Amino acid sequence: MPVYNETVMEHFMNPRNVGEIENPDGVGEEGNPVCGDMMTFYIKVKDNKLEDVKFKTFGCGAAIAVSSMVSEMAKGMTLEEAMKLTPAAVADKLEGLPKNKLHCSNLGAQALHEAIKNYLEKQKKGGK
Amino acid sequence: MRKVYLDNAASTSLLPEVREAMLPYLGEMFGNPSSLHDWGDGAREALDEAREKVAGLVGGEPEEIIFTSGGTESNNFAVKGIALAQQGKGKHVVVSAIEHFSVLHSARTLEKWGFEVTEVPVDKYGAVDPEEVKRAIRKDTVLVSIMHANGEIGTIEPIKKIAKITGELKIPFHTDAVATAGTIPVNVQELGVDALSLAGSMFYGPKGTGALWLRKGVRIIPLLDGGIQEGGRRGGTENVPGIIGLGKAAEIAAARMTSRIKTMTPLRDLLLTQLPKKIEHVVVTGHPQNRLPGHASFCVEFIEGEAMLMLLNSKGIAVSSGSACTSRALKASHVLLALGLSHEIAQGSILFTLSPENTKEDIDYVLEAMPPVVDRLRQMSPLYAKFVKTGKGGK
Numbered sequence: 026m027p028v029y030n031e032t033v034m035e036h037f038m039n040p041r042n043v044g045e046i047e048n049p050d051g052v053g054e055e056g057n058p059v060c061g062d063m064m065t066f067y068i069k070v071k072d073n074k075l076e077d078v079k080f081k082t083f084g085c086g087a088a089i090a091v092s093s094m095v096s097e098m099a100k101g102m103t104l105e106e107a108m109k110l111t112p113a114a115v116a117d118k119l120e121g122l123p124k125n126k127l128h129c130s131n132l133g134a135q136a137l138h139e140a141i142k143n144y145l146e147k148q149k150k151g152g153k
Numbered sequence: 154m155r156k157v158y159l160d161n162a163a164s165t166s167l168l169p170e171v172r173e174a175m176l177p178y179l180g181e182m183f184g185n186p187s188s189l190h191d192w193g194d195g196a197r198e199a200l201d202e203a204r205e206k207v208a209g210l211v212g213g214e215p216e217e218i219i220f221t222s223g224g225t226e227s228n229n230f231a232v233k234g235i236a237l238a239q240q241g242k243g244k245h246v247v248v249s250a251i252e253h254f255s256v257l258h259s260a261r262t263l264e265k266w267g268f269e270v271t272e273v274p275v276d277k278y279g280a281v282d283p284e285e286v287k288r289a290i291r292k293d294t295v296l297v298s299i300m301h302a303n304g305e306i307g308t309i310e311p312i313k314k315i316a317k318i319t320g321e322l323k324i325p326f327h328t329d330a331v332a333t334a335g336t337i338p339v340n341v342q343e344l345g346v347d348a349l350s351l352a353g354s355m356f357y358g359p360k361g362t363g364a365l366w367l368r369k370g371v372r373i374i375p376l377l378d379g380g381i382q383e384g385g386r387r388g389g390t391e392n393v394p395g396i397i398g399l400g401k402a403a404e405i406a407a408a409r410m411t412s413r414i415k416t417m418t419p420l421r422d423l424l425l426t427q428l429p430k431k432i433e434h435v436v437v438t439g440h441p442q443n444r445l446p447g448h449a450s451f452c453v454e455f456i457e458g459e460a461m462l463m464l465l466n467s468k469g470i471a472v473s474s475g476s477a478c479t480s481r482a483l484k485a486s487h488v489l490l491a492l493g494l495s496h497e498i499a500q501g502s503i504l505f506t507l508s509p510e511n512t513k514e515d516i517d518y519v520l521e522a523m524p525p526v527v528d529r530l531r532q533m534s535p536l537y538a539k540f541v542k543t544g545k546g547g548k
Contacts, residue, residue: 037460038464038467045538058496058500058536059485061500063535064535065535081534081538083456083500083533083536083537084460085457085459086460086463089460
């Protein structure tokens with residue numbers, strides 16, 4: 026049996042929402058190359074909803090599939106909903122990850138949350 | 154789709170001649186070599202013949218060959234067995250920083266048993282400096298174990314020079330020759346070693362087979378206590394079909410070695426020279442000249458090895474990587490870090506290991522398939538984006 030299931034492979038081979046957003050409303054970075062994976066999430070917010078989500082990822086097959094799934098799940102969510110997106114929910118939606126790759130799903134959700142926090146901080150500073 | 158297997162360091166294929174030679178011993182020739190009847194005699198004779206062939210491959214005597222279950226057992230046996238047998242003289246062992254885990258972890262186990270271990274460093278090409286070994290040796294050193302060649306970076310170590318040092322000091326010297334025996338000329342007399350590990354699955358023999366060559370007179374404590382098999386040094390009924398296969402593979406390796414090397418070397422050189430030309434920011438790992446004939450290894454900057462491996466697999470190309478993500482322990486390869494490479498660069502490790510079955514068309518296919526794979530992952534990589542924007546983060 027291959028290490029990754031079909032859903033993970035499909036997202037790895039055809040990742041959704043790869044790239045950067047020009048003038049993003051928020052940017053979040055998580056992980057570092059020492060541990061093997063690093064993800065950057067870019068978000069565009071409109072009416073308290075994630076209008077657009079894009080990512081760049083340095084990492085293994087699981088890290089890329091997780092990033093793709095997080096971006097797909099998060100798009101259209103309200104900020105509150107997106108902040109509640111858990112690594113377990115991402116891994117579930119991918120129909121499971123190998124045990125030693127579960128940390129990749131943590132990174133994906135964390136990077137998205139960081140991007141939202143970044144947006145909220147900017148809003149505060151903006152005086153809104 | 155074209156299928157190109159370039160992961161011979163993980164396992165070679167089983168030669169049809171080897172399989173043929175094994176088949177009778179999986180059938181009617183089922184006797185136990187220790188038995189004193191016709192069935193036993195048949196198995197014993199075949200075992201003796203295989204022993205001669207394996208001894209012949211490395212220039213040793215048949216009675217100096219101990220059959221094992223492979224490279225890992227041979228290395229465990231040599232490191233633990235020789236150190237334990239000598240512990241009355243001292244409890245210090247010298248290894249290199251880039252040994253296979255079966256040597257390094259055996260040394261770690263010796264530490265738990267009260268031994269001290271010195272790891273000698275390597276240079277940026279992965280070569281051990283014999284002078285470093287000399288410096289590491291103490292009065293209580295009872296074993297030196299340095300590999301003949303490293304399977305991950307292909308570098309061939311100066312075993313003869315190290316053996317000169319250990320020989321003068323009369324310290325047993327073991328070399329892990331799993332990557333070299335059956336691939337390049339290995340002669341225990343010329344090398345001057347006292348023990349040498351080899352494995353059948355590295356030269357078109359069966360998995361689960363290997364041997365430790367142990368120079369007559371060198372003492373060793375068995376790992377497996379049992380009967381009188383292998384001169385009482387390894388108990389347990391012999392893996393007869395496997396050993397017959399190992400013997401056949403050794404015989405063929407000796408006969409075809411020169412032509413195999415001749416076939417693989419130019420293909421290896423094509424990869425080593427062309428890949429860095431086709432793809433920017435690629436580092437060759439290992440020694441530029443003193444390396445295994447079928448071995449080309451690189452680190453591709455800004456991307457990760459497992460993702461690269463998976464995309465290449467989708468194009469029918471089988472390779473391996475020493476990246477943290479591809480290891481079960483999620484740690485970057487100790488070999489690549491010992492070369493002084495950063496974690497970041499080590500993550501992009503990729504390893505092509507050839508067989509004589511590979512053709513120039515195979516390599517051309519790889520050289521064509523690889524750049525788009527790398528480009529695709531780089532377009533996805535935040536590290537590459539940063540590098541493009543700031544010029545920082547490259548090697």
